[in-house]
Amino acid sequence: MMMNLTNTEKNQLTPKHQLLNDTLQFIPGIWVNGQYYWLQNRTEMVLYDEEIIIKVKQEQLHSKIRFCHIYVSNHSMQTKEVKVLAMHHFSNVSQDNITYISPIDNRIFHHTKKNVYLVNGLFKGDGLTEYTAIPQWYAYTDQIWNSLQKGSLKYQPIAKGPAASIFAIKMSIQQQETSKMNTWTITGSSKNELLAMEEGLFKNALAFPFEK
Numbered sequence: 001m002m003m004n005l006t007n008t009e010k011n012q013l014t015p016k017h018q019l020l021n022d023t024l025q026f027i028p029g030i031w032v033n034g035q036y037y038w039l040q041n042r043t044e045m046v047l048y049d050e051e052i053i054i055k056v057k058q059e060q061l062h063s064k065i066r067f068c069h070i071y072v073s074n075h076s077m078q079t080k081e082v083k084v085l086a087m088h089h090f091s092n093v094s095q096d097n098i099t100y101i102s103p104i105d106n107r108i109f110h111h112t113k114k115n116v117y118l119v120n121g122l123f124k125g126d127g128l129t130e131y132t133a134i135p136q137w138y139a140y141t142d143q144i145w146n147s148l149q150k151g152s153l154k155y156q157p158i159a160k161g162p163a164a165s166i167f168a169i170k171m172s173i174q175q176q177e178t179s180k181m182n183t184w185t186i187t188g189s190s191k192n193e194l195l196a197m198e199e200g201l202f203k204n205a206l207a208f209p210f211e212k
Contacts, residue, residue, distance in 0.1 A: 023092065024110055024117045024185055028070055029085035030054050031151040031168065036085065038140065051076035052173075054084075065201060067184045074173040082171050083151045086183045088119050089136050089164035099133040099163040105195070108133070108165045115187050118194040123169045123181035131167035132156050139164040 029038040032050050039045050044055045053073040061067050074080045088110065090097060098111040106127050108119040121128055132153045134144060144166055146154040153168055171179050184201065188194045 023090055023112075023115075024088050024119075024187075025091050026066065026068065026183075026185065027087040027089075028054070028056050028068070028183075029087060030072065031083040031085060032080065034149045034151075036148070036151075038085075038087070050080065052080060052082070061201065061204060062197075064187045064197065065184060067182065067201075069180055069182055071178055071180050072171060072173060073178040074175060077175050079175060080171075080173045082173065083130075083168040084123075084171060084181055085166060085168055086119070086121060087139060087164055087166045088117075088185065089139055090162070093136065093162045096161075097163060098158070098160050099165050100158040101131055101133055101165075103157075108167065109191065109194075110163075110165065115189065116191060116194060118186040118188075118191075118198060119165055119167070119183075120198065121167060121169060121181060121183040123171065123179075128167050128169075130155075130170075131165065133159040133163055133165050135159055136162040136164045139166075 027038050027040055029036060032047065032052065037045060037047065039054065039056060043057070044053065046053050051074065053075065055071045057069045059067050070084055072082060072084060090110070096113055100109055102109060108131060110117040110119065130153055132144065133156055134154070138144060142148055144154060146152040151168070153166060169181050173179050186194050186197050188197060
């Protein structure tokens, strides 16, 4: 089964993951047992040593909303403790951008001169609890971690200029089980517009068919 699934490992996230609002790039990843992996330019990855498969599927619900399902399957005979990672950064490096965590809203915001981007996620009804905003040149390095061994992100609430945001969702996956989380990016001209659009998204049964 795992061998057959690897045929899609080379499927690129683009152009499927690039909508009209996708100047903000989305890179999914996973942490397990002190190691982390990014799914760059692919929709699926098999971790043979861990007997884990991670798969990303996108649905286009609106021209300003990028919505993704991330599935993690545990094909081993023991429970796996993992963290699903979601990184966002702009494809074009700019000194004028601001990326910050809003504790009050419990969401991540990326600001440019023209647009504001809201980043959020949901797993079994729970929102974000662990996230960071870092300089973009640290994005793919061990500098994102407070403790790589424990899988704890280095908390930083704001980053100016070229920056990346990362959030982590903890999963405890039973043997032969698949868990799913959702993540989305919404583009608009103001924070209030984004929150209003997100409220409409929560009411969309197609986006959250099993979370109700």
